Amino acid sequence: MSSDVTNEEAKSDRAPDLRRATFYFDRYEDRVPPDPIPHSVARQVLWQLLITITLGLGAGYLWWRWTASLNYDALWFAIPLVTAETCSYIGLVLYGVNLWAVTDLPILPPPARIGECSSETDDPSRLLAVDIMFTTYSEEPELVRLGIRDAKRISYPHPIDIRVHVLDDGRRRSMREVCEEEGVNYITRDTNEGFKAGNLRNAMENTSGDFLVICDADTRPFPTILERTLGYFRDPQVAWVQTPQWFFDLPEGYTLTETMSDRFGTLGRGVGSFVERLVGPIRFGEDPFVNDPRMFYDVILRRRNWANAAFCCGAGSIHRREAVMEAALRSFSSQVELSIADTTNELRRVSRTSEISPELLEAIRAEAVGASVLSPYKFHVSEDIFTSMILHSDRERGWRSVMHPYVESKMLSPQDLLSWTIQRFKYAGGSLDILFNNFSLLRRGFTWSQRLMYASTFWSYLAGIWNVVFLCAPVIYLLTSIGPVTAYSSDFFARLLPFLICLQLAKMVGTWGIPGGRSEASYLAFFPINLRAIWTVLRGKKISFPVTPKERQSGRHLYLVWPHIAVIAITGSAILFGTASYVLGIGGFTIGGILTNSFWGLNNMLSMMVMVRAAFWQPDDGEAAP
Known part of the structure; x- marks a missing residue:
């Protein structure tokens, strides 16, 4: 459809619709996304200076820990802790590399003809064709309708062929009826093979657009999504553009001033206002699940442009069809060759011969081709990052990715702890499955900067292993007075405190003012x-692809936070026991050890409270779903 038609349809869509379903997020429809934080050369230089100093101090601290501080009377405790510290430091190095520099690509004028985006076309004067695809399975059809209508409002300064498709793996009559009423294409299939990846593959076999816009069932594209992103594809090597995901339904909570005013009237308002003037805004009840994605998109993924390593995150991404299909062919070829190699090696082992006849080899190849699947998207729970790695490692073709800084769509966040857990386990399990079973970071084609960027992502999902050590360490000391270091001495603090102080300063500068405390706590x-994701993958279990619920699931789901409650209870008891023992002169406790481990334990307890509060969180009357 042309942009003129889109504008006319947009006018009609604004007319009252008595059939319009009501949703909990209706009250948030007028919210607008934040602008990307502007790049500052001075701030970047300061960050690079601070992180360099931090890494130097950290390296010195670790050297001292390994060579001069270990408690040889308790190596069972000292070695795991210093190993955990080393693993955490490796993560910090990767974090520093990730955030080292900012390279925002210029937003180029939107192309008018396909010839401006590709030289390999029979008709350079042809209009651009764009397929906007909404993947859905069990979501409410009226929710998908909202995204369809927003897609029909997409504007473009030139005539363009925009086709909206709903990819329904639920094969629902109600979803088909919504598509017929909205005048968009309905695509389904007989099976759910490959889940979302299979759904996209089936849709690509039935569409022909030059570019694909991937949307989830709850994605609501903004009118500017094509006008501000298709210009990147003037570079024929750009394979996809990822736009930031923005959850417009996140609870904003209440300020300290508002809370104090409600409870204590004018006096409370005055006290709350005074405190906030001193320390800055303080909010309660905001984003209980730490879903705000700005830290990931505006800081972490945006900083990967310089290394050409910003991977695709699914919804809100725009793909060049040619690149997706080329990645599919290369993956198919690799899959066939691997199958042939496995079969011939087994045949040589069984037959005890190194010679295989050409006829038999051809038969093996034919069997491998028939057994392999040619899919534009890997049949995997994390098909987006998997496809990104295939394209990034294609050094011969030189495909590039772009992390676009502006929000171009809005979507819904998990509204309860169960939905949040399903989503996060899928992310962690899918990424670790790629690391352990599917894709080596040593694969030919990656640059070293790309390897480091992907390593940063995978390493973060292994952190549960050493985080358990960090949770247990203060408890062990406070219950036994056994320390992992020879002494909590001035020598210890002289090495640790400068590192921690410089680290916090570096993070404040490096994250551009986006609050990171709650993100660190949730981490x-x-x-x-x-741990569950690691154990699942190591046992060879398949990571399933459950659809993240788009509506709040009833209940408080306390069973999901029993480990956190246990950590809080055990750590709190250990602090009381250790403090009482020191006061009474029982055991070998020192004031330095008590203060260090009590402070450490309290920090762990506060971090666990993030998840416990999320389990108890309930939307207020205005936020509750009907």
Whole structure:
């Protein structure tokens, strides 16, 4: 459809619709996304200076820990802790590399003809064709309707062929009826093979657009999504553009001033206002599941442009069809060759001969081709990052990715702890499955900067292993007075404190003012999901692809936070026991050891409280779903 038709349809869509379903997020429809934080050369230089100093101090601290501080009377405790510290430091190095520099690609004028985006076309003067695909399985059809209508409002300064498709793996009559009423294409299939990846493959076999816009069932594209992103494809090597995901339904909570005013009237408002003037805004009840994606998209993924390593995150991404199909062919070829190699090696082992006849080899090849699947998207729970790695490692073709800084769509966040857990386990398990079973970071084709960027992602999902050590360490000391270091002495603090102080300063500068405290707390509290994902993958279990619920699931789901409650209870008891023992002169406790481990334990307890509060969180009356 042309942009003119789109504008006319947009006018009609604004007319009252008595059939319009109501949703909990209706009250948030007027929210607008934040602008990307502007790049500052001075801030970048300061970050690079601070992180360099931090890494130097950290390296010195670790050298001292390994060579001069270990408690040889308790190596069973000292070695695991210093190993955990080393693993955490490796993560910090990768974090520093990730955030080292900012390279925002210029937003080029939107192309008018396909010839402006590719030289390999029979008709350079042809209009661009774009397929906008909404993948759905069990989501409410009226929710998908909202995304369809927003897609029909997409504007473009030139005539363009935009086709909207709904990819329904639920094969629902109600979804088909919505598509017929909205005048968009309905695509389904007989099976659910490959889940979302299979759904996309089936859709690509039935469409022909030059570019694909991938949307989830709850994705609501903005009118500017094509006008501000298709210009990147003037570079024929750009394979896809990822736009930031923005959850417009996140609870904003209440300020300290508002809370104090409600409870204590004018006096409370005055006290709350005074405190917030001193320390800055303080909010309660905001984003209970730490879903705000700005830290990931505006800081982490955006900083990967310089290394050409910003991977695809699914919804809100725009793909060049040619690149997706080329990745599919290369993956198919690799799959066939691997199958042939496995079969011939087994045949040589069984037959005890190194010679295989050409006829038999051809038969093996034919069997491998027939057994392999040619799919534009890998049949995998994390098909987006998997496809990204295939394209990034194609050095011969030189495909590039772009992390676009502006939000171009809105979507829904998990509204309860169960939905959040399903989503995070899928992310962790899918990524670790790629690391252990599917894709080596040593694969030919990657640059070293790309290897480091992907390593940073995978390493973060292994952190549950050493985070358990960090949770146990203060408890062990406070219950036994056994320390992992020879002494909590001035020598210890002289090496640790400068490192920690410089680290916090570096993070404040490096994250551009986006609050990171709650993200760090949730990273530590993420340990049960990380451990479960690691164990699942190591046992060879398949990571399933459950659809993240788009509506709040009833209940408080306390069974999901029993590990966190246990950590809080055990750590709190250990602090009381250790403090009382020191006061009474029982055991070998020192004031330095008590203060260090009590502070450490309290930090762990506060981090666990993030998840416990999320389990108890309930939307207020205005936020509750009907």
